[in-house]
Amino acid sequence: MELNVRKKKILEVIIRDYINTAEPVGSRTLSKRCNLGISPATIRNEMADLEELGFLVQPHTSSGRIPTQQAYRYYVDEIMEIQKLEKMIRTDIHRGFLDHNTELGPTMSHTAQVLSQLTNYTAVVLAPRVTNFNCKHVQIVSLIKNRVLMVVVTQEGMAKNIEVTLSQEVDTILALKLSNVINGFLKNTILSEMSSDLIDQIQELSPAESKLIHEIIPHLKKVLMEDASEVHSTGLTNLFNYPEFSDVNKIKQLINIVQEKQVLSEMMTSKDGNRIIRIKIGSENDNENLKDFSIITSTYELDGEMMGAFGVIGPTRMNYDNVSSVLNYIRNELNLHISNLLMK
Amino acid sequence: MELNVRKKKILEVIIRDYINTAEPVGSRTLSKRCNLGISPATIRNEMADLEELGFLVQPHTSSGRIPTQQAYRYYVDEIMEIQKLEKMIRTDIHRGFLDHNTELGPTMSHTAQVLSQLTNYTAVVLAPRVTNFNCKHVQIVSLIKNRVLMVVVTQEGMAKNIEVTLSQEVDTILALKLSNVINGFLKNTILSEMSSDLIDQIQELSPAESKLIHEIIPHLKKVLMEDASEVHSTGLTNLFNYPEFSDVNKIKQLINIVQEKQVLSEMMTSKDGNRIIRIKIGSENDNENLKDFSIITSTYELDGEMMGAFGVIGPTRMNYDNVSSVLNYIRNELNLHISNLLMK
DNA sequence: TGTTAGCACTCGATTATTGTGAGTGCTAAT
DNA sequence: ATTAGCACTCACAATAATCGAGTGCTAACA
Known part of the structure; x- marks a missing residue:
């Protein structure tokens, strides 16, 4: 056209x-x-x-x-052309990140904060996900009776953990032994290739222990596979100030969007060609609740591998210029800080 | 009167x-x-x-x-008198809990779900907190470079963890050693009494290791002290159907309440005499945002010690009878299931 | 041929006007 | 002490009147 x-x-x-x-x-x-x-x-x-x-x-x-x-x-x-942000704003953002880059969690919530403040829309940030990353270390921690906490640490130093109930009691000693066995295994094999057969070949295990390992491995795989990454959102109420959202039903939709974390997460991590800034306008969104909104997202990476995403939800008459510029700059900042935080 | x-x-x-x-x-x-x-x-x-x-x-x-x-x-x-819930509803609730009592997390979100569904208001649930409980076991897990994950397990089998950055690099071996030292210590002393002097008396530590322990202990104490318990909330949009909430400003207030998790948590865990069901009506609430709402809360316990709280936020013209009955029954269920889940 | 001034027309938003009805307070009768 | 009766109030809904920013169309102009 x-x-x-x-x-x-x-x-x-x-x-x-x-x-x-x-x-x-x-x-x-x-x-x-x-x-x-x-x-x-x-x-x-x-x-x-x-x-x-x-x-x-x-x-x-x-x-x-x-x-x-x-x-x-x-x-x-x-x-539209994506403008470079004003120098003053750039340094402001940069300083803000410097103050919050000691831990992963605070960095994420700070990002959401900055995004919503700078754009006046609702910001969404996906914390780094372990999916697609290799497991370096596993720690089984005995909780009580047959309940344990499993900690999975990736090569890059990200951790994720779940509590599960096993079929037998696991005390501190046993937990350590199980951890050691699995970690020994991880030296040669990657987690996703750990099959039942391989487990059976381990010598030093009693039948009971072997059974436990059989129970544990699928849980570990699941942790690594499933993308239940945490979704931060901020500035929900920002949108309330725009006239198109004086309607309570629109607000309901918005809240539903933000609460369907799974959907949001999938949507934000799906690719759109090679675009760095992805823009979905109104009904271009598959999700029914998003039909009256626009969403602009981007991703951050570590070593070329996508780690997470962040973006902004607003009305279709969104300020596409400004939001794009902001996302673009924040993306760079995030890439920088994340790699500082995680890689050697 | x-x-x-x-x-x-x-x-x-x-x-x-x-x-x-x-x-x-x-x-x-x-x-x-x-x-x-x-x-x-x-x-x-x-x-x-x-x-x-x-x-x-x-x-x-x-x-x-x-x-x-x-x-x-x-x-x-x-x-008003608190009625016993209908038999049918009671068994419904009970069955629901049976289906969701394998892990702590699901139990909590299920509670929120049931609460908001049964009352048609907004439900809030505070996950069990470790505060006031004794630390049984500590696990330091090496992440990368000088970043570690600290896991604190209480006597009752609850776990909480944080990531922190230390002043020196900690590899897997060292992490294990540090864990062992601290756990050895915990056999005789409770965590809150671990002073600098006591740490200095440990023989087997190199100066570097001793320094790390000095750094770690305050973090552990903080985890155990601070009440940053997770706050689940469900049914935010339930309230939108009531005519008094067609006003966008009221909705803003509500969202602000639910997002100020710290405030909410303090409010819900503060005692009100010996009441089991605590009712705060409109301006009886200290929080400015809650002045137009009523909130009814209760707590659940383990072994006589308060573990967490749950409740319902609604309009001041809330159905106090029904909500009280529901809370009362759910409280019993929670007490039952939590103790099944945690204690031996 | 593209541009513009002029004009009649449209229609949402605002304001004014009028009923309607559920509610009240007061008084007098029961 | 209770109640029927009555005049009065006032939010709300429906209707009508006005206003104004905007349109499409036509004819004149460069």
């Missing part, structure tokens, strides 16, 4: 204006704002064309026009 | 009616509903008295009356 220069310019101004005001924009006000020296009447003609092409709609006859989803998509693809 | 029988009865019916309908109740409708065989005019007189006493207010002249906070308080203290 190609538009001539003037149409493009007019569309741009309309979108910008609507993003700011949430009011349908009419030809007269527009003619004042955009200094192209063309009269309202001409603009009206152009607007009529743009409407025919599917970029604009009128909420009712004889009102101003508002952009369609198609318009936002065109804007994002063809008009 | 004493009311004669008839006033008490009238007040009761008004409150019940208002809780159901959220509409101001007038003398005529009331006279039909309450079968005391008294005319609207008489009721009007009584209502005027009750208004003078501070139990009722009129939103505007010549409208029906609505109960004041004082009325709810009186209702809760003097009128």
Whole structure:
């Protein structure tokens, strides 16, 4: 779809204006704002064309026009350019991260904080996930009776743990022995290749111990496989200030989105070509609850491998420029700090 | 404050009616509903008295009356009696818990689920906290470089862990040694009494190791002390259906409450005499955001020691009877299942 | 041929007007 | 002490009147 220069310019101004005001924009006000020296009447003609092409709609006859989803998509693809953030903001963000990069948890919540504050929308951050990473070390800790805590540590130094109930009692001594056996094993094999047969070949185990190992391995695999990464969200109430969210039903949708962590997590980690900044506008989202929202996300990596994602949820008339710039910069910061934190 | 029988009865019916309908109740409708065989005019007189006493207010002249906070308080203290739940509901709840009592986490989220479903309000559950419990076992797990995961296990088999960065590198061997040293120590001393002097008396440590122990102990103490227990909440959107929450600002308040986990946690664990069911109505709450809500909470125990809390947030015209009954029963269930889960 | 001034028209939003009805307080009769 | 009767109040809903930003169309103009 190609538009001539003037149409493009007019569309741009309309979108910008609507993003700011949430009011349908009419030809007269527009003619004042955009200094192209063309009269309202001409603009009206152009607007009529743009409407025919599917970029604009009128909420009712004889009102101003508002952009369609198609318009936002065109804007994002063809008009907008990701700006570099102002120097002052950049250093502000950078300093903030320096103050919060001692541990992983705080770094994540700080990221969410910064995102929602800088954009005035709702921020979502996925903590680093262990999926796809190799298990370096396992620690079984006896809790009480037949309950144990399993800690899985990846090559990169990320940890994840679950409590499980086993079929037999496990005391501190036994827990240590089981840990040692599994860790000995991990020196030669990766966890996902640990089969029943291999376990049976271990010499030094009593039948009871062997049975326990058989129970434990699937749990460990599950921990490493399942992507139940923690999802931080901040600035839920930010959206309440926008007129389109004075409707309680919209708010319900938003809350449902944020609470379906599993869905959110999958959505944010799915690829979109090679794009660094992924933008989904309104019904481009598969999730029913997100149909009235736009979501912009990005990911952070360690050593080329995707570790987690973060992004912003807002109205479809979102400030795509600003959010993209912010995400872009924060992505760099995150990559930097995460690798400082985890790799040697 | 004493009311004669008839006033008490009238007040009761008004409150019940208002809780159901959220509409101001007038003398005529009331006279039909309450079968005391008294005319609207008489009721009007009584209502005027009750208004003078501070139990009722009129939103505007010549409208029906609505109960004041004082009325709810009186209702809760003097009128209402906690009913036993219907047999069918009891067995339903009981079965539900049986299906979810293998691990602590699921038990907690199931509790929140059941609470919000049964009451139609917002449920909040505080997971068991380690505070006040004695540390039985400590496990230091090496993550990477100078980062370690510390696991603290209490006498009762609850676990809590944090990641910290230490001043020196800690590998797997060293982590094990440090764990052993601390655990050896724990055989004779409780964690909170571990002082610097005592650490210095340990023989088998190199200066570097001794320094690490000095760093580790405060972290362990902090884990055991601080009450950053996880707060589950469910059914946020339940409240949206009530007419008093069509106002976006009320919703904002609610979300703020649920997000201030620290405050919520303190509020729910603070005692209120020896009451099992604690009821705070509107401005009886210290927290500014809770001034328009009522909150009913209870606690669950292990071996007489309070472990956590749970409760329900709703409008001040909350169904105090039903919620109290539900909390009362769930409390028993929780006590039962938690002790099954944790103690021998 | 593209642009613009002019004009009649549209329609949501705002304000004013009027009923309607559930409710009240007061008084007088029971 | 209770109640029927009555005049009065006031939020709420429905209807009508007004306003104004915006439109489409036509004719004139560069």
